[in-house]
Amino acid sequence: MGSSDKRFLTEYEGSKLLQQYSLPVAQSNLATSKEEALTLAETIGYPVVLKGMSEKIIHKSDAGIVRVNVENGTQLSQVYDEILENAHEYDPSADVDGILVQKMVEKGLEMIVGVKKDPVFSHQLIIGLGGVFVEVLRDFSIKMMPVSEEEIYEMIGSLKGASLMKGYRGEEGINIDNLLNIVKGLNKLIDDHPEIEEMDLNPIIFHGDKATICDVRIGQGSKDEKPKYNNVRTMDELSSMLNPKSIAVIGASTNEKKNGGRLFRYIVENEFPGELYPVHPTADEIKGYKAYSNIMEIPSEIDLACIIVGAKYVLSVLKDCVKKNVKTAIIYSSGFAEVGDEGKELQRQVTKIARDGGIKLLGPNSIGIASPSKKIFTAFGAALEAKKRTLGHIGFISQSGAMGSALLSRAWEEGAGFSRWISVANEADLTTSDFIHALSEDEETKVISAFMESIQDAEAFKTASEKALSQKKPVIIYKTGRSDVGKRAVQSHTGSIAGDDNVYSSVFDKLCILRARKIEELIDVSRAFEIQPLPKGNRIGVLTASGGACSVIADLCESHGLSVPSLNDATVIEQLIPPFGSATNPVDVTAEVIAKPEMFKSVIETLIKDRNIDGVIIMLTTNADPGAFIIAKSILEVFKTHQKPIVLGRLGAQMIAPKAMEFYHSEKFPVYPTPERVVNVMSQLVKYQSLLQKHSEKAGVL
């Protein structure tokens, strides 16, 4: 599907194709002689536009073969000749198929609509305003096709120049129905012609009640599609890997400096509750477990083979696993696709053996899987040396072992817990999508969090996301690799603006996946979803004990699109707090809370009950014990008896409120250390709710 296979239709061909889908192309016809051109122009009516048609000349203006505002026959005759001359001069080898005679369209608001086929996520629709908006300001919006009516409104709304479409300073706006009809037609056209790789309708002129597509550029690729492995796995299919009853560790070692030694030790020390079989060429036993020289010798069935031998031995070990009817395997060994072509070939062979042999395979180059509440730690990595651990319900998937491992340790340190921690690494067989799908059915998991570099199979990812959505398990993903944007060269204009990163954002939105913009959100936001009810809207009640904190949170709410509305009834709070506090939203109970921490409960309760409020942000400042502990209990009491989220921030050091912090920890109630993290978390809760709502309201694609 490279651009070498690409063929560009002439504008005439493109126009014909669009007309089949009732798209309002400017009235035009192809003339193959000057006489014919003159006749056509008379029929259409002057002024007209003349455009030379040549398959070889894609950038017509650059070649000087477009002329607008041709006013009469004399002018047309002259221009006709010039166009032919210019075409020849620009590219002597270019045949001119004819000259398009087009009705000159009256001025109006110009828009650009484009389509670009992403190598992974297929067709993306791009909408922007014409002229400087797209070209200078790169102001455009992008969505995965097909695009629904509601999505078109969203796309328009997100443009910086949105107000122009409503009419501005006496200039006319656009008739939205025209745009809706164009997109509707494109949805259908692309569904029928998936071979189209790029399309520019630029400009589309909106004038009065009409919209006219004045220029069409379409590039087609081959119809061949890559084979896809979209048989995304279920929890049932992966349960032998995620909840194995028997494990063989091939490469288990008595030497704990070796990865195989550490892996085996982690499995043992964490008290794996099933059968465990070390496989070692010479040892009789390892850590008290009888060792086998080959997996074939193990007398029982094996759910999971942990393969942690040199890359060159993996192939034969895996063959043995097939013979042994092992159900699943993790390859920890490195030296595969990540090290170059030779490794890629080895990985291809390994994958084929596993698939042919019915083994579900994780890795290679994986750090493994940890399921703390099940006491299954088929993983190695320094994170497992951590002494402090927390159980929890966050399913975490990482394509980067190092980032994933660091985040595991960090989560524990912060008092967060992962139900499953999975290093998918090279994704030779099992991918992030497989685990999103499986964890959606995993009863240990309430929310899914992932660190991702790229997706290979869009269909699998879509299926997995839909499963998560149907199970109401939020998925939050940090996607890296933004700075690769623009590496691929594309011919069309709208194509070049649809960088990978924008496509990911568009796809995530469509699939109700939250995009983490900071690494810490992978833990912060997931923890919130573990325990918080969803806010019904974006109206936030803010509670602090400081005017400064009020101001900081109000600023942040504004920049995150959260509303801080007036309270329905501020008089109750007025009676609870000192006269120099603020009883209006944001509420400032003042430093008197230090002397009277008890008042805090009544204030939160009043705030959370207010009918103008969908959720509460509490931002504590210094907040030391013993008052901090009293406040902590108040917050949890109110939280447990109301179905609205309370997101809590606390700027002061933990060391001055050990009792309070211990209490929050025991309740698994997250306390975020900065105002930025608090507001970020709340805004993601609000966003998820709005994505869910849009999804459920979706009246189907146009």
Add this chain to the structure above:
Amino acid sequence: MGSSDKRFLTEYEGSKLLQQYSLPVAQSNLATSKEEALTLAETIGYPVVLKGMSEKIIHKSDAGIVRVNVENGTQLSQVYDEILENAHEYDPSADVDGILVQKMVEKGLEMIVGVKKDPVFSHQLIIGLGGVFVEVLRDFSIKMMPVSEEEIYEMIGSLKGASLMKGYRGEEGINIDNLLNIVKGLNKLIDDHPEIEEMDLNPIIFHGDKATICDVRIGQGSKDEKPKYNNVRTMDELSSMLNPKSIAVIGASTNEKKNGGRLFRYIVENEFPGELYPVHPTADEIKGYKAYSNIMEIPSEIDLACIIVGAKYVLSVLKDCVKKNVKTAIIYSSGFAEVGDEGKELQRQVTKIARDGGIKLLGPNSIGIASPSKKIFTAFGAALEAKKRTLGHIGFISQSGAMGSALLSRAWEEGAGFSRWISVANEADLTTSDFIHALSEDEETKVISAFMESIQDAEAFKTASEKALSQKKPVIIYKTGRSDVGKRAVQSHTGSIAGDDNVYSSVFDKLCILRARKIEELIDVSRAFEIQPLPKGNRIGVLTASGGACSVIADLCESHGLSVPSLNDATVIEQLIPPFGSATNPVDVTAEVIAKPEMFKSVIETLIKDRNIDGVIIMLTTNADPGAFIIAKSILEVFKTHQKPIVLGRLGAQMIAPKAMEFYHSEKFPVYPTPERVVNVMSQLVKYQSLLQKHSEKAGVL
């Protein structure tokens, strides 16, 4: 200076004023009769523009008293009458002084230049592109006047539509000299006419070699200036407060539940190294110190009086202090300007007594001052209960006591140290500016960090910032209150876009002050300035042990405007790291660093020496002891022997590298826990260097 005093010049008056400064106003003249208008039009040459002039009609287009493209005498006669009619209809009370006959300017690129007088920071210049750019996209740039040539280039460069000015798609760009001359003239005009409150030159049409100001709107206020207290204090003047040799605590208490009891305890327990005198109406002694019933009875001179009594007693206490010749005082008591009009009056009286009596006053409503390395803790607040404390060189000033106190505790917990911690609170006398100024001369302080809600006295702030700059002490400020933007109504267009927040950003840039965009930066960035040399440019070498981390840091560098260039010589690194690592920038030494932590040192050293690199970001991931400790030592060794900054991030939990963390702590080398914070810190170092450079290069104002 409210808008009630404001008078708008007619366009004719405005044009005359501009002409005095050689500003290229469109050729025009005032006609007071139709005949005169016809003569003028003949002289100027058709087509012309006619504009009705009336002091009462500011929005001429709305009133229908502007007509463009008047082509001949017949048309002019008709239009002349229409304008008079329209003016009368729009506002029957409006006198029309005449009709301006103006040369019709050829089309070209339109820009808007405006001036707005900020109530604090005086005149701000606003530059934007005309049409949709300012009005729909709010794409404009703002700088405090006078504006230098270099600053104009910066302003233009920061516009989203900047490329239009260079010419775009065959359209002509602008001749920058014309714009420079206009701004030069405005600098002078505003210097001569500080009473101007707002000015719109909209549009200025740039066509060919010319620029023409086609419309002028000027609003003048009164010439009266508020009295300013810009006698900003020196370290010498404040040394009795910052380094007191004798302290009287008026309101000291034996009851530690009272603020006065806690304050006295903190002073005592922290081993204040001077004379200490509790003042209490009845007690004989407090905590072993002889108590006095009145400050007058104390036998020695008093450098600092700490006043922590009920608001109603403050006045008389302060009078005693004046009699006693006390040099400085801190009023901790609340109940002043923060509680309403009565409190404001009380504060006014208190301030007058202090100033008349020669007492420098901090507060009221202050939490006090802490100078840990001096063992002076004239502060109360729960932060002081912290057991873990760090000494350091960050001077911290907060207008919010609660935020300041929380940050003090947080700093200690993170291993950062404040040389001075100052709660300026109500700023009745001493302000943030006084302390920025004084701390610039404080040998304990290397960098100044502030939490700020607003500034009252621009001159004082400017003097203070310049002092800091001259002492090469970076100032970093978190300014809150952004969401107040747009509260004040202003008449002119450019006025309405110059919200407070943009003015602060413009002022900070001008004064080489870094603006913290997140609360955590107040500590993060300050710590970096404590120890890091400044990078010479923005070329960053990135070092990680993970492809994922490389990608994350590269993305962040891109979005922060940091460059991650190719290395001058990657071959050395190539020989140090495994073949599947990345020897090009960003460098990935791979997980092999766990087995061979020693290689890290050679890689950092090679990277930091590279002539293409101005600074190094290291992002560690899991990083557990004992390897973590070896790496830590390597980093510090390289850091100490090279004059380039190394900003270090570490995503893994602290608990898996206690030895390494302890080492970093003992070296006071900050370790940032997320990639976002690392890149942010580096970008602020780079920004400060570039601000310094611009400042030193500044060839003076135009």
